[in-house]
Amino acid sequence: MTLPPSRLSAGKQTAAFLSSILSSPPPPDLLIFFAAALSFLIIVKNPFSTPPPRLNLRRRSSLPPQAMSRSHPPRSTLVFSSPESLSDWLKPRLPPGALASWGSSPGTKTVNNLWIELSKGEISLFISSPSRDWQSEAAAGVQVDDQPTIPLRAVNVAIVKIRNRRGALLVESHQLLSDGTVRQRGRPLSEKMRPGETVEDAAWRAVEEELGIAASGSVKIVPDSYVVRVEEKASVSYPGLPARYILHSIEARVESLPEEGEFSTEEMGEGEEELSIGSAVFVRKHFWKWIDDYDDNSAPCALFSSSIDVV
Template identity: 55%
Template sequence: MRPPSPPRPVAFTRLDSLAAFLGARLPAGALASWGKVPGTKALLNLFIELSEGDCVLLTAAPPQHPVVRAVRVAIVRIRNRCGALLVETRQLLSDGTLRARGARPLSEKMRPGETPEAAAARAVREELGERVRVRILDCAEPRVEERESASYPGLPVRYELHTVDAELVEGVPEEGEFETEEAGEHEDEVEVEGGGGAITVKRLYWKWVDDDEVAVGAEDERQRQSAH
């Protein structure tokens, strides 16, 4: 008996071919909700992610999931001199939606061939600002999580998570809350015929917390996602 084929990535050169591929594999009505339901992203967002190598679509996935979005993510746990952890609490999207983040540390999708440390440094520049400096301390072994996607309802996602520990050197307040402008996303400038504009992050909201608050925020986020 031949072993099952491993998952294989699927490439797309046109938005309509991606739409046709997903339309045949996702639950009825799922694709139509993308970019329409507050907090979700548009099909064009996924097309751009695939084109830039931020994720891949895998087929030959488990029978209940004909296709899975696979993403490698660097999670950057930045601490200040008092040991508090920097977390993202909310995002302002280009469609005006204010999306709760459940007290998540800074994170960034990794590009092909990029190390977790390099992705962490890029995340700091793009989401906290060019003047912010952190010191990278350690990188843990990756772990894999699978869950339903809040950004793309109906499309399961498999995360390969790389946790990078870092300490703040300078560039942002070391206590309380503050906000920054997203400098790494420009998809709102891209439109494809029939696809509309992509939905992007415009502003990010940050807070210094202790580890107990992170655990509570993570549980709240899991419950919120399970309710949708």
């Protein structure tokens, strides 16, 4: 039998080593064959040899790394066992009459809605710093009550800016709520992010739940379109409750949408949990339209800034 040169060379080296440790070595040909076979097994079975590369089957994202960070609530977020315990905690901490307006004023939601958001991890509720300098006032001799605790609702929002072929932006003009009231919106498609969800995942979910279109193969994220900013303002859904919005904005192309005019879609992601809690308000229907020259940072077109409160 004739061995390949590389294997033969390795076999001779191993044979020389075996001959040095054996008192009566076997015949040379048999020794070389045995040594070559041993060398081959060592090469193949070497546990320290570099393994073959594994295929990465994860979907490649078109967004930058910072957009792929998962949404997590602040460590100091508050937890409540029931809507009643949340209501009892909020009442002395909100402006007089604010809590009573929740669910009764058009376009507002109830304390049950807020509790559901907390339970799902869609928002965080924690104590923010007081707006007044209570320590300085006390040091100056000003009579002050106990330092108040100001609740703050924090939410990560994925905003999906969808444009048609002529560049017009898709905007939700208004919503029909479960109590029969209509809430004005005037902003692009947006969705509260869930714990552990990326911006891209939330965008796909928003398309499926609010536009009724399967995201797989229908949604294409525009590269280098990711922008994030933070806004703090009073909540539209919960009057008197300050809110901090971490706005994650991306642009996308979505197939199967009407290219012009106005249209409506049924909400696919809300209702069951809200109905089980009772007296919670949820979205039944979305109404959409295409607009030109939209700028969410400009004063004349403050539709987005004034009504950014997300369901």
